[in-house]
Amino acid sequence: MPAITLVEAVTQALAYELREDPRVVVFGQDVGVNGGVFRATDGLQAEFGGARVLDTPLAENMIAGIAVGMAAQGLRPVAEFQFMGFIYPGLDQMLSHAARLRNRTRGRLSCPLVYRAPYGGGIHAPEHHSESTEAIFAHIPGLRVVVPSSPGRAYGLLLAAIRDPDPVIFLEPKRIYRALRQEVPDNGEALPLDRCFRLREGTDITLVAWGAALKETLAAAEQLSAEGVEAEVIDPATLKPLDIHTIIDSLEKTRRCVVIHEAARFCGLGAEIAAQINEYAFDLLDAPVHRVTGFDTVMPYYRLEDCYLPDMERILAGVRRTLEYPA
């Protein structure tokens, strides 16, 4: 079995579900003949035909809106937004309808759909191509927000997202689209949504991160291990609803926590995680929950993006400060 990248795992999951479920349709800008600007849908139109893998006219709000109608009428639409920075015209449909149709009709109609978008910085792209605004979506009741961080989790979580009876925002960390390869058996086995993944066992501190930030977080954990500090690394993967229990279970051991995310700090997911730890596990803590995040400013053009994104040094500094508390 050849090892595949994260973006190839996305393609593999889409192909599996297109093959197995005739209700699945894949559409978006350039997803057909071109196979997507990141090649996430490469070869799908050739295999499944233009009736199921469709290029749409260029209108993100339209893409989001028709998915609501398709899903309510019994299809399983998987819509691609080319970059997270261009998803915002579709927010109205996601927030006002996809997230609310089941509730509004008291269960009569529902929206089993997936909105996919590459997200995050670090690929030296033009402005608007490097956003990490997952917290906007996580704030919306009725949505699920899922972020894979490896080829295996991209495959298993995307299958779960397509099969889920409710709308899922599936954010693909494009900085690690091709960063590592894994063997991912194409067996159609989904991974559980709404559950954290423990990526590394440790006893001294809990590091919570998702998406591309896990690359630096795991590297920081290895560095810390060499220094005699064993960090436990947790990937929530489903940011909403958030499985806080796995994080708190970890804190039972470590009593210290750092949350790392690319997104701006203010009202980022780190704030929610810290608040829930305060509410449910204040007595466990030996130090305040610390956040290592993007800065509270506009994502800079690429000359400065490495200064914006949390790197290993900033993560290590945050960890040391938390370990040394109350020094």
Place this chain on the structure above:
Amino acid sequence: MHKPRMHLVASFDIAHLQYLDEQGRATQALPDFATPDALQAMYRQMALARLVDDHAVKLQRTGQLGTYPSSLGQEAIGVGTGGALRRQDIYCPYYRETGALLERGVEVAEILAIWGGYERGQDFRHAPGDFPLCIPIATQLLHAAGVAFALAYQQRHMGAEPRVVVTSAGDGASSRGDFYEAMNLAGAWKLPVVFVINNNQWAISVSRRAQTAACTIAQKAVAAGINSLQVDGNDVIAVRAAVSDAVERARAGGGPMLIEAVSYRLCDHTTADDASRYCPPDELEAARAREPLLRLARYLGHAGLWDSAREEELQRELAEIMERELLAYRDWEPEVPTAMLEHLYATLPEPLLEQYDELAAMPPPTGAS
């Protein structure tokens, strides 16, 4: 100055359809469906819609209903549109649609429940495939395009019978991108969808003239490459004929259509509005003379199919229906506090259990509206 030579690459015409003029006289031979029975049935449905709206406004004024959007004066559009669909077709309405909802089998009590603060009113018992009333302007037009894709897909790839979706919006909605985006996709993908615009001349306080420089809304379909037609929206026969033709053409694979039904909002935007602040009284009076019930009653009267005795009998029958539905609304089963979480997801996510329990411990609200 030299004027460069150019040649014409495109041009358009917009047709207007009318069967009954303002005096209720036939302007041309009526379509086949317009039998005495059918016309009397349409008159009855328009009268019921008017009665429902009238009662709903009174309920709001007496504190028994929330904000309500009446469709006074636009009954022909709802009834003409709703009657053009087959039971298995799908309807994606906007919020000013009493007549069409009644045609689709939605119960009066359900309509009242929606505006009386119960989501369960949107769980249309007799129109299980239809979309709920949509409040964000024009967004439902995109749902309709998506539904149309699904219907065509299910027909071609899953052996389903041919079905059509009809969606509606007001004239203000035609200024939104959603309107154009939905028509554009419907044209590009040749979807079985019919867009019906209720051009009632007002988007709350902004007049149709202030809304767009286009002289018709129907012509906005030209840019999307789809067919369109303007109809007299106070002539229920014209509305029904236009929508029926469009629906059956779409069913046969002929693609989408935009229908602009020209009418006039003879009421406030909603009960929270006061149209006297902006609506010229003389314009309103002139519009009243063109209203759809009067027009059809006159036609039926000329044809010997209607008189004051029949009108009284109809009003007695409708009053009984209304009485029954008002009781059903007043006896509507109260929402329990946990209802706000029960249908958010198919299964309540575990992190929401704590909030569910908090709501479960709350006393249900009392009956006051």
